[in-house]
Amino acid sequence: MKKSTLLAILIIGIVTMFTAAAIQAGTAVQDVIKMENKAYAKHKKGIVEFSHKKHMEDYAKANPELYPNGCGECHHNDKNEPLKDLKIGDDVQNCIECHKIASVKPKGKDAPKLSKKEAVKEYHAEAIHANCKGCHKAFNEKSGKKTAPTSCTKCHPKNK
Structure with a gap:
C-alpha cells in the first residue's frame, strides 16, 4: 500500500x-446542573444545584411506577405534554425559551390578574417551581414518605 x-x-x-x-x-x-440563568442576575435565594443523574438513576429508574413518563416527567412540549421518547443526550430547550419572564409573578394590587396556569406559562420561576414542587409532592404522596423536599430552604442553598 x-x-x-x-x-x-x-x-x-x-x-x-x-x-x-x-x-x-x-x-x-x-451530572449536576446549576439551575442558573443570566436572567436571574438579582436572584435573592441560592441557586439550585439539580442532580440530573440522581433524579434519573436513583429515582426514575429505581421507581418506574412513580415516573411513568421517564424524561417527560420534567421535559414537555408547548401543550404541556410529556416528551416521553427523550433519551439522555437529546437536545432539549432550556425552560426560559418558552417561559420567558425570568421572575415569579408579581404580587400586590397592581400585579396582573393571572391564573396559576397562566403564571406557569409566562413566568420561568413559576414553571420551575410548579414542575419541581409538583413532582416532589406527588413522590411523597405516592411513596408514603416525606423525602422529596417541598420547601424553599431544602432546594435553595443559603447565599454565601
Missing part, C-alpha cells in the same frame, strides 16, 4: 474520532 493511502486513512480516522468525540461532548448531560 502506498504511503499516501495510509496517510489518508490515518487522517480520516483521526478526523472521525475527533468528530465523534465532539458530538458526544455536545450532547452529554452534566
Whole structure:
C-alpha cells in the first residue's frame, strides 16, 4: 500500500474520532446542573444545584411506577405534554425559551390578574417551581414518605 493511502486513512480516522468525540461532548448531560440563568442576575435565594443523574438513576429508574413518563416527567412540549421518547443526550430547550419572564409573578394590587396556569406559562420561576414542587409532592404522596423536599430552604442553598 502506498504511503499516501495510509496517510489518508490515518487522517480520516483521526478526523472521525475527533468528530465523534465532539458530538458526544455536545450532547452529554452534566451530572449536576446549576439551575442558573443570566436572567436571574438579582436572584435573592441560592441557586439550585439539580442532580440530573440522581433524579434519573436513583429515582426514575429505581421507581418506574412513580415516573411513568421517564424524561417527560420534567421535559414537555408547548401543550404541556410529556416528551416521553427523550433519551439522555437529546437536545432539549432550556425552560426560559418558552417561559420567558425570568421572575415569579408579581404580587400586590397592581400585579396582573393571572391564573396559576397562566403564571406557569409566562413566568420561568413559576414553571420551575410548579414542575419541581409538583413532582416532589406527588413522590411523597405516592411513596408514603416525606423525602422529596417541598420547601424553599431544602432546594435553595443559603447565599454565601
